[in-house]
Amino acid sequence: MAEVAVLSSTMPTARESGRARAAGPPEMDVATLERARQGDARARRKLVERHQAPVFALLSRILRGRDRAVVEDLAQETFLRVFVALPRFRPEGPARLSTWILRIASNLAIDELRRRRPEAGALDSTQLELAAGTRTDAEAERRSLAALLDRAVAELGPEFRAAFVLREYHQLDYAEIADALELDLGTVKSRLSRARARLRALLTEAHER
Numbered sequence: 001m002a003e004v005a006v007l008s009s010t011m012p013t014a015r016e017s018g019r020a021r022a023a024g025p026p027e028m029d030v031a032t033l034e035r036a037r038q039g040d041a042r043a044r045r046k047l048v049e050r051h052q053a054p055v056f057a058l059l060s061r062i063l064r065g066r067d068r069a070v071v072e073d074l075a076q077e078t079f080l081r082v083f084v085a086l087p088r089f090r091p092e093g094p095a096r097l098s099t100w101i102l103r104i105a106s107n108l109a110i111d112e113l114r115r116r117r118p119e120a121g122a123l124d125s126t127q128l129e130l131a132a133g134t135r136t137d138a139e140a141e142r143r144s145l146a147a148l149l150d151r152a153v154a155e156l157g158p159e160f161r162a163a164f165v166l167r168e169y170h171q172l173d174y175a176e177i178a179d180a181l182e183l184d185l186g187t188v189k190s191r192l193s194r195a196r197a198r199l200r201a202l203l204t205e206a207h208e209r
Contacts, residue, residue, distance in 0.1 A: 027098060037087050054101075054170065056072075058102055059109050061169055062106070063112060063113065074109065074112060075105070099179060102172070106166065106181060156199070160194060162181060163191040164196070
């Protein structure tokens with residue numbers, strides 16, 4: 001497929017994925033989306049170009065510890081599934097296109113983690129010591145703490161990790177997370193609460209080493 005070739009040839013870098021995570025892609029206009037639903041190659045290419053960075057960022061976060069090739073394969077699979085199901089997607093429905101696409105990516109990532117959970121590695125207190133020793137370098141400190149947080153997120157179970165990433169890195173509201181993960185609101189709130197509590201415990205444990 002031409003649209004999948006776009007994905008593999010313009011896969012975002014980690015920095016580009018971070019920018020996409022912070023801003024989020026604008027929703028496609030109705031006319032372009034309708035052409036994509038009808039199989040128009042140019043419209044589908046635009047869909048991939050607009051949504052591949054958030055998809056890659058989501059998969060990279062949830063699948064921390066997997067090779068980049070695995071993330072790229074699942075990103076490809078995400079869009080293959082998007083195009084198979086796109087004729088059934090209804091723009092007037094409750095889910096935004098971006099949320100619907102992230103749902104597909106999330107499910108693939110969770111399935112991958114359930115098959116074989118990667119080794120996250122123990123949280124390294126030396127990273128905190130490095131941050132403490134470079135108080136005059138705010139950027140170095142921020143990066144050290146961000147890396148530590150990434151490793152703590154990797155310690156979460158698949159379902160908790162997915163909910164946390166969708167909330168904290170993609171800024172989905174509770175209702176959108178419930179839709180993306182096909183859960184009720186109470187379960188989403190419970191998983192986020194437990195994920196945050198677990199992260200606090202892991203970060204505290206690393207700090208006290």
